[in-house]
Amino acid sequence: MIRIENGKKSYDGRVIWENLNLTFSESGIYCLMGPSGQGKTTLLRCLAGLETLDGGTIHGLSDARISMVFQEDRLIPELTAAANLKLVGVKEPLPWLREILPEECLAQPVSTFSGGMKRRAAVARAMAVPSAILLMDEPFTGLDERTRDEVISYILRYRGDRMLLLTTHEPEDVEKLGAECVRMDKLSSGNASKRENPQKNEEN
Numbered sequence: 001m002i003r004i005e006n007g008k009k010s011y012d013g014r015v016i017w018e019n020l021n022l023t024f025s026e027s028g029i030y031c032l033m034g035p036s037g038q039g040k041t042t043l044l045r046c047l048a049g050l051e052t053l054d055g056g057t058i059h060g061l062s063d064a065r066i067s068m069v070f071q072e073d074r075l076i077p078e079l080t081a082a083a084n085l086k087l088v089g090v091k092e093p094l095p096w097l098r099e100i101l102p103e104e105c106l107a108q109p110v111s112t113f114s115g116g117m118k119r120r121a122a123v124a125r126a127m128a129v130p131s132a133i134l135l136m137d138e139p140f141t142g143l144d145e146r147t148r149d150e151v152i153s154y155i156l157r158y159r160g161d162r163m164l165l166l167t168t169h170e171p172e173d174v175e176k177l178g179a180e181c182v183r184m185d186k187l188s189s190g191n192a193s194k195r196e197n198p199q200k201n202e203e204n
């Protein structure tokens with residue numbers, strides 16, 4: 001179980017969120033939602049250890065392996081998708097890629113990919129890496145509805161019992177993923193987070 005207790009994050013003295021209390025169960029699926037600028041990416045980056053909190057504590061993360069889809073694709077453009085996956089230690093990347101990318105693009109460098117194809121390669125890379133936690137920042141950007149549905153079922157097929165926390169602006173994703181929605185709602189004292197069903201959070 002991962003628990004954020006009284007989390008606070010600010011940049012240059014500006015509070016992004018504070019009094020943030022959240023609990024994620026080990027194999028849960030969560031959609032982090034809310035308007036732009038509420039600090040969703042910041043929260044993912046804190047969980048990934050790329051940023052530190054200004055206050056409060058994150059419990060339960062100590063040795064957990066995390067794989068992440070960043071808001072940017074972070075692919076090496078001159079390399080194929082398979083070579084990109086090999087760079088992070090995936091020994092057999094092709095089976096991971098074939099399921100969500102057209103066969104004909106697999107011999108091409110990523111620089112020739114459409115935005116949605118790059119996004120799928122970034123998702124495949126995160127899925128292919130052994131990890132206990134999957135963090136995905138807007139993984140479905142640039143995908144049409146059918147492709148989005150394919151990527152959602154791909155993620156669910158290969159998630160195993162990994163915890164999945166992703167950001168999305170699309171309410172339908174919550175249902176399609178069978179996820180619990182975590183909303184970042186702005187409060188007068190700064191920003192904070194609120195669950196759609198607070199009772200459920202108590203039970204976690």
Ligand SMILES: Nc1ncnc2c1ncn2[C@@H]1O[C@H](COP(=O)(O)OP(=O)(O)OP(=O)(O)O)[C@@H](O)[C@H]1O
Nearest residue numbers: 011012016034035036037038039040041042043071
């Ligand atoms: N490194 C940084 N330095 C200063 N301010 C930052 C930094 N990173 C983020 N911010 C600010 O923190 C706030 C929250 O940003 P963040 O990207 O976490 O929001 P978000 O909810 O993920 O937005 P979106 O839905 O648009 O991705 C924004 O006002 C942003 O400008």
